[in-house]
Amino acid sequence: MKDFVIIGHKALTSGDFSLNDLPGSAGRMDILCRCVNSALFLSHGMRRDVNVHLVLQGEPDPAKVVRFNGEKLKYLNPDERSSGSLIKKALEKDAIEYETQSTPGVYIRRAGLEQLLNEFSEAGRDIYYLKEDGEDIREYSELNSDAVFILGDHMGVTEEEEVMIDRVAKCTLNIGPISLHSDHCMIIIHNELDMREA
Ligand SMILES: C[S@@+](CC[C@H](N)C(=O)[O-])C[C@H]1O[C@@H](n2cnc3c(N)ncnc32)[C@H](O)[C@@H]1O
Structure with a gap:
């Protein structure tokens, strides 16, 4: 599997938002919705070997992780409202320490970036931090197809998060x-x- 982690600094942590206002009241949830679509959709199909982890850090109850699993995923269409609706359904569930499936292939749990990073690291996964001043990916020969990629949202990645990422990347x-x-x-x-x- 390839895993993409995207940090949603303002993304709401309750399902109390309107699908008509994903950028505003949902805390730039539109960015995360587009990430779900880009990570998973092909022209005629879906990348089944991909997980997308949305780290939701906004109000009122941070932090939570919503995972989209390409292998099991159903009911996702390639528009922002569709992914937004599946995120909203996930957020309507209680987030506990362990994952709860809200709809096929979508899971929610109470966790944050540090926990997620530690889990990948303990599993021996290769973790890559995507940043504008990093090494050129095209020159990097070691990249394999079961890597983990960490990305920021419109706010990038905070200094504190960067310390956590650098520790395991x-x-x-x-x-x-x-x-x-x-x-x-x-x-x-x-x-x-x-x-x-x-
Ligand atoms: C919109 S950019 C962040 C912009 C933000 N204003 C900042 O200054 O950090 C969102 C994320 O995409 C990734 N990214 C954007 N351009 C990139 C590039 N050229 N190379 C690698 N990662 C990039 C980074 O992970 C970044 O945090």
């Missing part, structure tokens, strides 16, 4: 010289891995 990678949207970065990472696997 194998490498910091850039996918180009210009700062891009997180969901666009995911497409480029996929493309890079697709080219290597082809």
Whole structure:
């Protein structure tokens, strides 16, 4: 599996938001919705070997992790309202220490970035931090198809989060010289891995 982690600094941690206002009342949930779509959708199908972990850090009850699992996922269409609706359904469940499935392939639990990073690290996974001043991904030959990629949202990654990530990351990678949207970065990472696997 490839795993994408996206940090939603303002993303609401209750289901009390309108699908008509994902950028506003839901705390830039639109960014996370686009990430879900970019990480999972193909032209005619879905990448079944991908997990997307949304780290929700906004009010009123941070932090929670919503995981989309491509292998089991159902009822996701390629528009923001669709992913937003599945996130909302997940947030309507009680978030406990262990994952609860809200709809097929969507899970919620109470956890934050540090816990997620520690779990990947303990599992021996290669963790990559995506940052504009990292090493060029195209020059990086060790990248394998079961890597973990960590990305920030519109606010980037805080200094405190960066310390946590640097502690476990194998490498910091850039996918180009210009700062891009997180969901666009995911497409480029996929493309890079697709080219290597082809
Ligand atoms: C919209 S950017 C963050 C911009 C934010 N204003 C900042 O200054 O950090 C969102 C995330 O995408 C990733 N990203 C954007 N451009 C990138 C690039 N050229 N190389 C690697 N990662 C990139 C980073 O993880 C970044 O935190």
